[in-house]
Amino acid sequence: MTHEVQGVVARHRGRPVSVETILVPDPGPGEALVKVLACGVCHTDLHYREGAINDEFPFLLGHEAAGVVESVGPDVEDVEPGDFVILNWRAVCGRCRACRRGQPWYCFDTHNATQKMRLADGTPLSPALGIGAFAEKALVAAGQCTKVPKVRPEAAGLLGCGLMAGLGAALNTAPVSRGQSVAVIGCGGVGNAAIAGARLAGAGRIIAVDIDDRKLELATSFGATHTLNSRTGDPVAGIRALTDGFGADVVIDAVGRPETYRQAFDARDLAGVVVLVGVPEPGVTIELPLLDVFGRGGALKSSWYGDCLPSRDFPMLIDLYQQGRLDLDAFVSETIALNEVEEAFARMQSGDVLRSVVVF
Template sequence: MSYEVRAVVAMKSGAPVEVQTIRVPDPGPGEVLVSVQACGVCHTDLHYREGAVNDEFPFLLGHEAAGTVDAVGEGVTDLAPGDYVVLAWRAPCGDCRSCRRGRPWYCFDSRNAAQPMTLLDGTPLSPALGIGAFAEKTLVAAGQAVKVDPAARPEAAGLIGCGVMAGYGAAVNTGGVSRGDTVAVIGCGGVGNAAIAGASLAGARRVIAVDIDDRKLDGATRFGATHTVNSRGTDPVEAVRELTDGFGVDIAIDAVGRPETFLQAFYMRDHAGTVVQVGVPDPQMKLELPLIDVFSRGGAVKSSWYGDCLPSRDFPVLIDQFLSGKLDLNGFVSETIALEQVEAAFTKMHRGEVLRSVVVLR
C-alpha cells in the first residue's frame, strides 16, 4: 500500500518550489511512516532548491519536523503507532568504525529509509537530509524518529531537529562551554541564537552576541546574550576584547560561515581558547590564515557538524528544558505558514526577516 499526500518539491535548480501530490510507501524493514504536524523552513532547504548541495533533483524539501508515527516496518521494536517524534538527519548505524569506538555522533554510515518516495509518475524524490518533511507524511529510518514528550507543541519541537540542535550543540557539545566561561557568538539567526541559549544554560558568565543587525541583536538577549556588538561599524574583535578585560573569550562560535567571520572568531578568543565553526560556508570560499598564528595562539579550532549531537540522547533533553521553561523554543517561531507559502518563506529568510517560518500541517 502507498499514500498520496501533498508535499513541497524542488523540480530544478533555482526554480520556485511547487506543491505536488507525491506517493509515500508503507514502511519496510527498519522504517517508519510519520504524519508530519509541523516543519521549520531552514537555510539548508534553500541550498537544496538552489542546487548548492547536489544536483539530484527533484528534491522533497523539509527536515526540521515533529509528528506522530503512523506505522512501523518489520524489526522496529522501540517505536509504535501514535508515538510523538522529532525527526533527525543523523541515525547512527551502530556498526561503523566511529560507532564501534563509542563516538556515534560521528557515525560514517547514518541510516535513511531504503524505499524512495516518488512523484505520481514514479520519479524518485531525493529527500532533504534524508527526511523530506514538507509533506503530510514522510518515510524515514526508524533511528531518525526520536520519541519525545508529547506535551511539546510541534511548531517548536520540530526545530530541534536541525537548527536549534546545531547551535545548541556547537556551544555545549563541540565547544564544551562550562560554568564561568566567556563566549562570543557571531551571527544571531536561528543557529546563533541556539548557541547563545546553549551557552547560557551551560553556565557561561558572559555571552556576547555579534551581528550587523540591531534587530537581531535585540532578539539575542531573549536567548541569554549578556552583551551585544554591532559589527557593521565596530571592530568586533576589539569590542569583544574590551568586554573581557582585554583577553578575549574562552569560546568563539562562528554561526555565519564566512572567511571574515571565521577570522573574527579566531582572533577574538583568549590565548588557548576554542573556535567553533557551525555556520555552513559556500563550497567556493577560501580561508587565508598565517600558520604561525595557528601555532602561537594554541587552543583548538573545531567544526561542529549537527552540533556533534546524538539525537536519541539530546533531543529529549532539549524538549525537557523547553517544557520546564529553561529553553525558549517558542522564541524561534517567527510565523506559522501553509505548504503553499514555503517559497515566500525563503524570501523572508534570505532577507533576515524571520528566525524560522514553520509549516503547520495538522
C-alpha cells in the first residue's frame, strides 16, 4: 500500500520550498512508518535547501521530529505500532569497528530506510538526514525510532537534532564536570542547549557569548551565569576576566566559523577543552599556532550529534524534562503549519526564534 501525504520539498538549490504530494510506501524489512506529530525547523534543513550538504535534489526536508509508529516491517523488534518515538539520524549498525569496540555513538555505518519516498510523478526524494519528516508520515529505518514516554511532541522532537547536539556537546563530548567553568560561543538553539547541558552537569560558571542581546537574555534563562556581547567587546578578554585570568575549562563553539573557533581556542585554560559543535560551511579553513596547540595541552574535539546514543540519551533527557529539570518547552518559540516553513527559515536566519515547530 502507498500512502499519499503532504510534505515540504526543496526542488532546486536556493529556491523557496513547496508543499507537495508525497508517496510513502508501507514499511519493508527493518523499516517503520511513523505518523509525524511535530517537526522542528533546523538550520540543517536550510543547508539542504541551499545545496550546502549535497546536490541530491529534490529533498524532502525535516528531521527534528516526534510521532507515533503506525506500522513496522518484518524483522523489527524494538518498536511496534502505537509507540511514541523521537526520530534520530543515527541508527547504529552494531557491526562496524566503532560499535564493536563499544563506542556505538561513533557508528560509522548508520543506516536509513531502504525504500524511497517519492513525488507524485514517481521522482525519488532524498530525505533530510535520512528522515524527511516535514510530512504527515515518514518512512524510516526502525533503528531511527527511539521509544520514549509520551510527552509534548513539539518539545520532544527537538532532541532529534539541534538540542541533542548542544546538550551532548556539554554532557558527552566535553564532558563538563561539576564546578568547571564553561563558555559557550553562539546562543541559538544549539548553544543554549549546550548551556542547559552545562548546568545539568553542575558547571560552576557558565559564560554565554553572542552578538545579539536578545539571545544573551535567553541564555540566562537556560543557565548562563554571565553574558558577553562580542560585538561590543573582546570575548577572549571577557572570558578570561570572568575566570580569574585563566580562561574557561571548557569552551564550546556553537557557531562553527574560523573567528569563533579561534576565540574558543584562545579563551580556554591550560589543559582545557574546546568543543566544536557548530557546523562549518564547506571549504572553510583555519590556521592555529602549532606551538600553542602543543603548549596549552588539553583537547580540541568535534561533537557529532552531541556524541549521543539515542537509545541511551533520549529516554534520560525526557525523564529530566518530566522532572522539570530540563525545560524543552522553552526552546519552542512558535508552532506553525506545514505551509509556513519557508517563512520560518527567514525568522531563523534573522535570529527571531530558537525553534519554529511544524505541528500536524
